[in-house]
Amino acid sequence: MxxxxxxxxxxxxxxxxxxxxxxxxxxxxxxxxxxxxxxxxxxxxxxxxxxxxxxxxxxxxxxxxxxxxxxxxxxxxxxxxxxxxxxxxxSDGVPASALGLTGVAKSDVSSSGGEVSLDGPGEIERRLAWSDAPIAEGARIRVIEHAGTRVKVVAD
Structure with a gap:
């Protein structure tokens, strides 16, 4: 049984x-x-x-x-x-799109790189970023391009 x-x-x-x-x-x-x-x-x-x-x-x-x-x-x-x-x-490993999100530069951002903190849902970590024009640490930024986990930003 x-x-x-x-x-x-x-x-x-x-x-x-x-x-x-x-x-x-x-x-x-x-x-x-x-x-x-x-x-x-x-x-x-x-x-x-x-x-x-x-x-x-x-x-x-x-x-x-x-x-x-x-x-x-x-x-x-x-x-x-x-x-x-x-x-x-x-857990698919694909990062969420950050296009249009705003945030703050956590380090100087230039064409060679930098770090930003974004104000978006699920954005709890810093992201690597780059910009065509230099952006000073602490400046408000906006994401205009997304490449993997890196983002291209401009001063907001």
């Missing part, structure tokens, strides 16, 4: 470890255009196994063990898929 839940939960645990160590395995096969997450599937399988095993040990009928385990597994899968997708989008 307990064995199917232990097998499914163990399989989920193995898949979870593989996903955490090697990345999401379903990304390599392009299954469902990213609709299936190996990490979320592994979480669902682990929850199915654990919920089913606990339900059986509590003495509920086997039918209810499968029903409860399946419902909890689907909920765990959906929550995990949303979390994985959200984390994937937020």
């Amino acid at each position: 307990l064995l199917p839940f232990l097998i499914v939960g163990g399989l989920g645990l193995v898949l979870l470890v593989i996903s955490l160590l090697l990345g999401d395995i379903f990304d390599h096969f392009d299954i469902g255009d990213g609709a299936i997450s190996g990490t979320a599937l592994a979480v669902g399988l682990v929850v199915f196994g654990a919920a089913g095993a606990l339900t059986v040990t509590w003495g509920l009928d086997l039918v209810w063990a499968y029903v409860l385990a399946a419902v909890l597994a689907v909920v765990a899968y959906l929550l995990s898929a949303v979390a994985v997708r959200s984390l994937t989008r937020s």
Whole structure:
């Protein structure tokens, strides 16, 4: 009675470890255009196994063990898929556009470089900057161009 839940939960645990160590395995096969997450599937399988095993040990009928385990597994899968997708989008490595943002020069800025602090959402660090005309430290600036994480600025 307990064995199917232990097998499914163990399989989920193995898949979870593989996903955490090697990345999401379903990304390599392009299954469902990213609709299936190996990490979320592994979480669902682990929850199915654990919920089913606990339900059986509590003495509920086997039918209810499968029903409860399946419902909890689907909920765990959906929550995990949303979390994985959200984390994937937020860590894509592409800096947010800073065009039009204003800020302050934290060092002298010239064509050879400098540092600025921008007043924008998510702008908590300094950025490397350059400018065609020299800008003194402490001057207000505006971003007119974006190149990777560096910004081209003008005096505002």
